[in-house]
Amino acid sequence: MAEFGLASPWRDKKTCPQCQQENEPGRDFCWACHAKLTEEGSSSVSDPPQNAPAPEGLRPDQGIPPVYSPPEVAPVKKGNRFFPQVTDLESAADAAKQGVWAAGIVAAVTTTIALISLTTGTSVMGLDGLALLDGSAFALIAWGIHRKSRVASVSGLLLYLFELLAAMADGEGVRGGVTIIFFLIAFGNSIRGTFAYHKLHTQLKSVIDPETGLPDSRIPELRSLPMPVKLLGGVFLAGVVALVLLGLLLPATVPETAVLQGDQLSTDLHAIVESLDILEPTERILYFYSDGIWDIKEGFYLLTNQALILWGENFVPEGTAIPVIRLAPSEITSIGVYYSDSWIEDSVVRIDSGGWNYQFPLSVENGGDRSFITALEEATGVASTMLELTDFD
Numbered sequence: 332m333a334e335f336g337l338a339s340p341w342r343d344k345k346t347c348p349q350c351q352q353e354n355e356p357g358r359d360f361c362w363a364c365h366a367k368l369t370e371e372g373s374s375s376v377s378d379p380p381q382n383a384p385a386p387e388g389l390r391p392d393q394g395i396p397p398v399y400s401p402p403e404v405a406p407v408k409k410g411n412r413f414f415p416q417v418t419d420l421e422s423a424a425d426a427a428k429q430g431v432w433a434a435g436i437v438a439a440v441t442t443t444i445a446l447i448s449l450t451t452g453t454s455v456m457g458l459d460g461l462a463l464l465d466g467s468a469f470a471l472i473a474w475g476i477h478r479k480s481r482v483a484s485v486s487g488l489l490l491y492l493f494e495l496l497a498a499m500a501d502g503e504g505v506r507g508g509v510t511i512i513f514f515l516i517a518f519g520n521s522i523r524g525t526f527a528y529h530k531l532h533t534q535l536k537s538v539i540d541p542e543t544g545l546p547d548s549r550i551p552e553l554r555s556l557p558m559p560v561k562l563l564g565g566v567f568l569a570g571v572v573a574l575v576l577l578g579l580l581l582p583a584t585v586p587e588t589a590v591l592q593g594d595q596l597s598t599d600l601h602a603i604v605e606s607l608d609i610l611e612p613t614e615r616i617l618y619f620y621s622d623g624i625w626d627i628k629e630g631f632y633l634l635t636n637q638a639l640i641l642w643g644e645n646f647v648p649e650g651t652a653i654p655v656i657r658l659a660p661s662e663i664t665s666i667g668v669y670y671s672d673s674w675i676e677d678s679v680v681r682i683d684s685g686g687w688n689y690q691f692p693l694s695v696e697n698g699g700d701r702s703f704i705t706a707l708e709e710a711t712g713v714a715s716t717m718l719e720l721t722d723f724d
Contacts, residue, residue: 347363
């Protein structure tokens with residue numbers, strides 16, 4: 332224990348001046364060398380009686396245990412706020428507490444933003460209602476680190492790193508460099524703290540009080556998380572990490588879940604649209620949405636500065652095999668919209684043109700459906716009308 336700078340569990344008890352062994356107050360003889368202890372702390376040495384029983388907590392064949400005398404050690408530096416020294420249970424708990432605060436702050440901020448996004452129907456700081464999953468994960472991690480869970484501390488750092496990598500992979504960039512460094516340090520210290528706490532706790536619990544045969548009662552109990560909580564937390568965290576990894580590993584041609592403005596369209600997706608030969612040389616994409624699962628060619632809908640373009644198997648004009656409908660603004664006579672009030676359900680648009688009507692979905696994420704329709708109204712000069720879902724085929 333001396334290598335960790337730990338105090339002996341008998342520090343508050345009487346010290347034998349003969350062998351320097353610490354003893355429980357009220358003892359008449361030193362339990363290690365059997366010297367008689369006087370009220371002043373002096374002792375008179377006497378040989379232990381023949382066939383003396385071993386002290387409590389030891390087997391008879393173990394005999395008298397060796398005297399524990401911690402070697403002199405240099406004072407341990409306390410370190411600093413960003414990299415504290417972990418020398419005992421208290422300092423280990425303090426280091427772990429940094430992860431509790433970091434995970435708690437991330438959970439609170441993320442959950443608040445997600446709730447605002449759900450309430451307003453728009454993206455806030457690039458987050459939407461799905462950010463509730465992140466908030467819940469970090470809240471669970473904060474609770475686990477508070478219980479000195481090593482798995483929770485490692486999960487906190489990994490999930491935070493995955494979130495940063497996902498943001499960079501999406502081209503969103505990373506803001507708040509100083510804050511990010513602070514959180515990374517805090518999660519790192521929580522790992523140091525939780526692992527050191529378990530190691531030091533095990534060592535302290537191995538010291539047996541010879542009179543009671545039990546570990547020192549002053550050492551706090553280390554309560555393990557209930558098994559159902561461990562399983563539930565593990566499944567939840569694994570699911571969140573899997574979603575993040577899936578987002579990192581999927582090809583760039585997989586559709587986004589939101590309506591995108593033209594300048595938000597990735598180079599790869601823009602190249603696919605151009606390869607279909609449906610744009611004029613001077614045509615610019617204003618808004619884009621695809622309800623495809625693995626490929627945008629399963630279905631996408633464009634508003635450009637020249638036309639509304641609908642691509643999909645439901646849009647195959649007579650006499651052609653190309654699944655595309657191209658409508659100039661002047662050809663559109665009416666616009667009907669059903670605006671979904673659920674972030675997991677698309678809004679639906681119906682366009683009338685030349686006696687035909689065409690229907691296509693738009694994502695409500697970040698308010699993209701309303702932005703698309705507003706731009707379409709401005710291009711056509713036609714005001715949209717509100718519809719119910721039952722008005723559609």
